[in-house]
Amino acid sequence: MLLKKASIVSVLALAVGVSAVGAASAATVTKASAVQxxxxxxxxxxxxxxxxTFFEKGRTLVSLRDLSTKLGVKLQATKGVITATLKGHTVELTANxxxxxxxxxxxxxxxxxxSVKGVTYVxxxxxxxxxxxxFAKDASGTIWIDADLLGNVDRIQWVDSAKFIATQETETGRLDYLVDAQTASYEQLRILEEISDFVIAPNGAKAAYTNNAGEVFVIDFATKLSTKVSEDTSIKPELVWSSDSSIIYFLQGDKGSVVAKLDPATGTISKVLEDKVDYKANLDVSADGKTVTYTVTKPGAVVADANLPVESDDVAIDMKGTEPQIFAYTVDPSIKDNKPAQLSTTADDKVFIHAAADGSSVGYVSVSSEDEVKSTLVIVSNDKTSKTLFTEKDVYQAVVSGGKWYLLTEGNGSNQFVYEVDPATGAAKQLYTLSDTVSEIIVKSGSPFAVVNEGRVFLDINGQWKPTTK
Structure with a gap:
C-alpha cells in the first residue's frame, strides 16, 4: 500500500543506448582502414x-565470441552464415x-x-x-547486459540474500517466479494462479499460501513442490509464520473474528483468541509466540430518515469512530478472564502496521484526515503510551527489517529520501536519495536493498543500481 502514486520517469536516469560509453571503454578509430x-x-x-570492443560511426562493436560466451549465446557457422540463438531468439549474421x-x-x-584479425565483431x-x-547504463556509468529479464512484475518478496519471489498479476490470478538476484535468471513456480499471497517463512526455505477454498499449502523452495498442509476450508484472510518457521497463525472467518494457528506437520488447527470481535486485521505474533497484536476496524453506521422508503437514495454512512485501533493479546491460559488490551484510541488512520519482535510495542504510519498534515511514524507500547519517532518528512511507505524501520519519504523537488530509523533511540539516518517516481522499497536484513520504478526492480549492488526486471 502506498500513500503516493509515482509518475513515469526513470529512477536511475537509465540511458538505453550504447553510443555514449565511458572513457574507459570507448575506443577510437585512428584511420578509416584500421580499428583500435x-x-x-x-x-x-x-x-x-x-x-x-571498438567504436565506429557512433556505435560500439563487440567481439561476437566474447559476448556470446558471457551471455550464454549458442553460435553455429554454416556456409558463411553465423547463427546465434538465445532463449528462443535467433539472429543470423554474415561478415561485411x-x-x-x-x-x-x-x-x-x-x-x-x-572481421578484425580473425575475430567477428557486431x-x-x-x-x-x-x-x-x-542493455542499460545507470547514472554511475556502469553498463548492465542481461540475457533475459522477467517483465511485468507487480511486486517482489525476498526469500533470502540471493533469491526473491516476483509476482505477475494476471486476469485469472497470478504467476510467481523464483528469481536469482545476481544473474536475474528466473524459474516459474508450478502452482495454481488462484491463490493468496505468498507468506515466506523466516528461515527462507518455504512459503505458505491458501487457495480459493481456504486450504493451506506450503511450497518448498529447494524442491519447488507444494504440499497441502490443511484441508480446512474456513476463510483465512491473513497468514503469519512463527519466528521458528514451524507454526502458521491466521485470522479465521469472513470477518476475521478468530485468531487461530496451524501446525503444518500435523494439520492441526487450534484457536488462540475468540472474543467475538469482528474485522481484525494486520495480525502479528511476537518471536516467543506469547503476544498477538492486530487492529480492529468498526464498520460505519447507516444513517437514514425512518420515514423514507428503504430504496431511497437519501441514506448516509456515519464513519465516526471507525478508525482502526491497535490491540494486544497475551497468550497465557493461566490468566483469569484474559482479554485483549486496546492500545490506541486516536482518530488517525493507521497504515504499515508492524509489531516489535518482542511484542512490547506496535509501530505504524499515522495519516491525518487533513491533507496539509504530514504522515508520521508512531510507536504505541503495551502500557498504552505512544511516541512519534519520525516527523521530518511526509512518510509514504514504512518497512520493518532487522529491528529497524525503513521509510520512503518526501524529498526535495523531484527526489524522495529513504531513512533508517532506530525505534529504541528514535535516531534517523538518511540512506538514499531516489527519484520521486520510485513507488516502493523492499527491505530484508542481509539482502540487497531493492526499489520498484515503473514496474521495474532495481537492486543496490555495491553502491550501483542493478536492473533486475524489465
Whole structure:
C-alpha cells in the first residue's frame, strides 16, 4: 500500500543506448582502414567482465565470441552464415553485411559485421536486443547486459540474500517466479494462479499460501513442490509464520473474528483468541509466540430518515469512530478472564502496521484526515503510551527489517529520501536519495536493498543500481 502514486520517469536516469560509453571503454578509430580494439568492462548477467570492443560511426562493436560466451549465446557457422540463438531468439549474421535476420525478419545495421584479425565483431546494442536481452547504463556509468529479464512484475518478496519471489498479476490470478538476484535468471513456480499471497517463512526455505477454498499449502523452495498442509476450508484472510518457521497463525472467518494457528506437520488447527470481535486485521505474533497484536476496524453506521422508503437514495454512512485501533493479546491460559488490551484510541488512520519482535510495542504510519498534515511514524507500547519517532518528512511507505524501520519519504523537488530509523533511540539516518517516481522499497536484513520504478526492480549492488526486471 502506498500513500503516493509515482509518475513515469526513470529512477536511475537509465540511458538505453550504447553510443555514449565511458572513457574507459570507448575506443577510437585512428584511420578509416584500421580499428583500435580495447578491453571494455561491462556487467553481463550480474558479473563484471571484459569484452573486446571498438567504436565506429557512433556505435560500439563487440567481439561476437566474447559476448556470446558471457551471455550464454549458442553460435553455429554454416556456409558463411553465423547463427546465434538465445532463449528462443535467433539472429543470423554474415561478415561485411549490414543486414541481419532477427527471428526471420531482416534488420539493418549502421556498421556492417566486421572481421578484425580473425575475430567477428557486431553492433553491441543491436545484437543484445535482437536476442531479447537488455542493455542499460545507470547514472554511475556502469553498463548492465542481461540475457533475459522477467517483465511485468507487480511486486517482489525476498526469500533470502540471493533469491526473491516476483509476482505477475494476471486476469485469472497470478504467476510467481523464483528469481536469482545476481544473474536475474528466473524459474516459474508450478502452482495454481488462484491463490493468496505468498507468506515466506523466516528461515527462507518455504512459503505458505491458501487457495480459493481456504486450504493451506506450503511450497518448498529447494524442491519447488507444494504440499497441502490443511484441508480446512474456513476463510483465512491473513497468514503469519512463527519466528521458528514451524507454526502458521491466521485470522479465521469472513470477518476475521478468530485468531487461530496451524501446525503444518500435523494439520492441526487450534484457536488462540475468540472474543467475538469482528474485522481484525494486520495480525502479528511476537518471536516467543506469547503476544498477538492486530487492529480492529468498526464498520460505519447507516444513517437514514425512518420515514423514507428503504430504496431511497437519501441514506448516509456515519464513519465516526471507525478508525482502526491497535490491540494486544497475551497468550497465557493461566490468566483469569484474559482479554485483549486496546492500545490506541486516536482518530488517525493507521497504515504499515508492524509489531516489535518482542511484542512490547506496535509501530505504524499515522495519516491525518487533513491533507496539509504530514504522515508520521508512531510507536504505541503495551502500557498504552505512544511516541512519534519520525516527523521530518511526509512518510509514504514504512518497512520493518532487522529491528529497524525503513521509510520512503518526501524529498526535495523531484527526489524522495529513504531513512533508517532506530525505534529504541528514535535516531534517523538518511540512506538514499531516489527519484520521486520510485513507488516502493523492499527491505530484508542481509539482502540487497531493492526499489520498484515503473514496474521495474532495481537492486543496490555495491553502491550501483542493478536492473533486475524489465
Amino acid at each position: 580494439v580495447t578491453n571494455s568492462t561491462y556487467t553481463v548477467n550480474g558479473i563484471a567482465v571484459n569484452l573486446a 553485411s549490414t543486414l541481419i535476420k532477427v527471428d526471420g525478419a531482416e534488420q539493418k545495421l549502421t556498421v556492417p559485421v566486421k 553492433e553491441l546494442k543491436t545484437f543484445v536486443q535482437a536476442l531479447g536481452g537488455q
